[in-house]
Amino acid sequence: MSVFTSSSAAGGPIIDFAAAESSLEIAGLSLAYGEKPALRDLTLRIPRHRVTAFIGPSGCGKSTLLRALNRLHDLNEEVVRRGEIRLEGQDIHAPQVDVAELRRRVGMVFQAPNPFPMSIYDNVAFGLRLQGGMRKREMDDTVEWALQSAALWEEVKDRLRASAWTLSGGQQQRLVIARTLAVQPEVLLLDEPASALDPISTLKIEELIRNLKSRLSLVLVTHNMQQAARVSDYTAFLQQGELVEYGPTRTLFTNPRLRRTENYITGRMT
Ligand SMILES: Nc1ncnc2c1ncn2[C@@H]1O[C@H](COP(=O)(O)OP(=O)(O)OP(=O)(O)O)[C@@H](O)[C@H]1O
Known part of the structure; x- marks a missing residue:
């Protein structure tokens, strides 16, 4: 017997994007x-070159959904999935899909900054070296470009050979973002990227997220509703694994369609 019971979201999404405007399409996704x-029959599209936030109470499935988007559940034999996820129209679970290439195209940044135990330069060059075929000059230029893109270049340009551990927590998180950007992803998944950081570093990460959308699509999991309101264009509210409401961030926060959403964003339900 299936572990999935069908429980369609009350109200469901209030927006939909044409497939042509979507970077990712999630169709009937359930995961246990x-x-x-943990996820119940979710259907939504993630628009290209926008910031989409996933919000909802602890345990509602935000991280589970985010991790599904670059197949991070693959190694967990317990996980049972139903439904499809398409990246630029292609099923990410199709047999011909190379998971390493999928994760290059759909990069991920976690809550705690996790630079590798090596120099600042080598952190950013790591993925480029794995890909191979890049000469030193081109590698130098790409490392600089990635650090510029992550708004870190000015702070580290004179100490590229120093250990990544010499950076502050906020700088380390921007370094991890630079490392992810260096291999030119199309989508950047961010799982509470600023929750371990001080307020100034948090604002820098938020500014960076807003600036990066001209270049790629971003999906942000956050507990912080002010943060979702500040940086995202669209917000999806999840509860107990269901997609309750999905819409333009401004509308969802100022004029939610459903009482369940209103109760959550006004703090009547956590
Ligand atoms: N590896 C796992 N094995 C078993 N259950 C898990 C695992 N990861 C998450 N869960 C469960 O799945 C549900 C969704 O968890 P998930 O971490 O996706 O929620 P979340 O909304 O991101 O929570 P939080 O905001 O607290 O991080 C929860 O009930 C959680 O306990």
């Missing part, structure tokens, strides 16, 4: 950890 459902 063993017998425990």
Whole structure:
């Protein structure tokens, strides 16, 4: 018997994007950890060159959904999935898909900054070296470009050979973003990227997120509703694995369609 019970979201999304405007399409996605459902029949499209936020109470499935988008659940044998995820129209679970290439195209940044134990330069060059075929000059230029893109270049240009561990937490998170950008992803997934950082570093990350959307599509998981309101164009509200409401961020926060959304954003339900 299937672990998935059908429970369509009350109200469902209030917007939809044409496939042509979408970077990712999630179609009828359900996911369970063993017998425990975590995502229930989610259907939504993630628009290209916009910031989309996933919000909702702890345990509602935000990180599970984010991780599904670059197949981070693959190694968890307990996970049972139903439904499809398409990147630029292609099923990410199709047999011919190279998972390493998928993760290059759909990069991910986690809550705690996780620079590799090597120099600032080598962190950013890491993915480029794995890909191979780049001469030193081109590599130098790409490392500089990635650090510029992550708004870190000016702070580190004179100490590229220093250990990444000599950077502050906020700088380390921007370094991780530079490392992810260096291999030119189309989508950047951010799982609470600023929750371990001080307020100034948080603002820098938020500004960076807003600036990056001219270049790629971003998906942000956050507990912080002010942050979602500040940086995202669209917000999806999840509750108990269901997509409750999905719409332009301004509308969702000022004029939610459903009482469940209103209760959450006004703090009547956590
Ligand atoms: N590896 C796992 N194995 C088993 N259950 C898991 C696993 N990861 C998450 N879960 C469960 O799946 C549900 C959704 O978890 P998830 O981490 O996606 O929620 P979340 O909305 O991101 O929560 P939070 O805001 O607290 O990070 C929760 O009930 C959680 O306990």
